[in-house]
Amino acid sequence: MKRSKIKTLLIGLGRICSDLERDPFRKKPCTHMGVLQSDWGRKRFEFVLGLDSQAEKSEVFQSFWNADTKTVPPDPKKTSLPKGIDLAVISTPSAFHEEWALHCIRAEIPNLLIEKPVALSQAGAKRIQTLAKKYKTKIWINHERRYHPSYRFVKDQLTKGNFGKLKSIRASVFTSAKNPGLAFSKLGGGPLLHDGTHAVDLIHWILGKPKIVDAKLEIPKNGTIESRAVAWFESKTGVEVFLDVSGGRDYFQFELDLHTDTHRIFCSNDGFAFFKSEPSPLYKGFRSLVSYVPKQFPKPEISNAFIGIYEEIFQVVSGKKHTLEGTISDNIEILNLIESIYRRKQ
Structure with missing residues (x-):
């Protein structure tokens, strides 16, 4: 797909999506909205809407960025997603990654960037992978050091x-x-x-x-x-x-x-x-x-990892690159390694 700008939806408007941009010590941009609103990001991405289940977070985000937000129910299935979205960024608390990912895939959003861990379990990650294959959805997981x-x-x-x-x-x-x-x-x-x-x-x-x-x-x-x-x-x-x-x-x-x-x-x-x-x-x-x-x-x-992952998304969505770093398959294996530690409780 070739497009001048990638229409982007942000889901979860808290810490990694926006709040850390106010940290005076961190190198900027250091959040998802920070990238989208940077000089680099504005040339490649178009922010459409931010969603959060907490009205306070929506209000803080809207005030800081002067950007459109919507407070939605905690259950993703009760939320109607906007049409024409090219990329959904899921930066909710980890427990809700799987539900939001499945909802976005069913809504036929073709590209997802999901915060780590992609799901709370290997089984959850596999459910995302199975549905993504059906809908041909591309998925990135934000283990950002891979892009540093x-x-x-x-x-x-x-x-x-x-x-x-x-x-x-x-x-x-x-x-x-x-x-x-x-x-x-x-x-x-x-x-x-x-x-x-x-x-x-x-x-x-x-x-x-x-x-x-x-x-x-x-x-x-x-x-x-x-x-x-x-x-x-x-x-x-x-x-x-x-x-x-x-x-x-x-x-x-x-x-x-x-x-x-x-x-x-x-x-x-x-x-x-x-x-x-x-x-x-x-x-x-x-x-x-x-x-x-x-x-x-x-x-x-x-050296900026956030720019790195969004650069790859831009290259892939624009058709200039065809391989992804850190696939859903990789993350299933990562969760398997983590679960292998949990299975050895003492």
């Missing part, structure tokens, strides 16, 4: 062998139950499903689907949601992966620490660091890891 230029650079260099042979990955996602968002609510699942999905997605993206070796959950007494999940995976090529997701920290930290036979690559929300093997300045006859910056590493000013 710095993460894409690391994956590309690993694939080309420029960082050596990958040996192990340590992934950690630490959040705080004092400021939990949805990570400790019935609407979002535990920190593994809500926040750890980003780390599991990157592991899957880099390695393909690994097999679980061992895992354990820490669940507080009288609780139903884990405070911590620890897992050990192994890839088909023998790469060992160690995952630690905890909601019991007084800070937020996302880290991916990759070790090859010649390099160490550290990726985190605090930035990236690269180390390579050089003759050791500390021990005669040994080699040490020495810090350096690869020449082709993207400059910070061009």
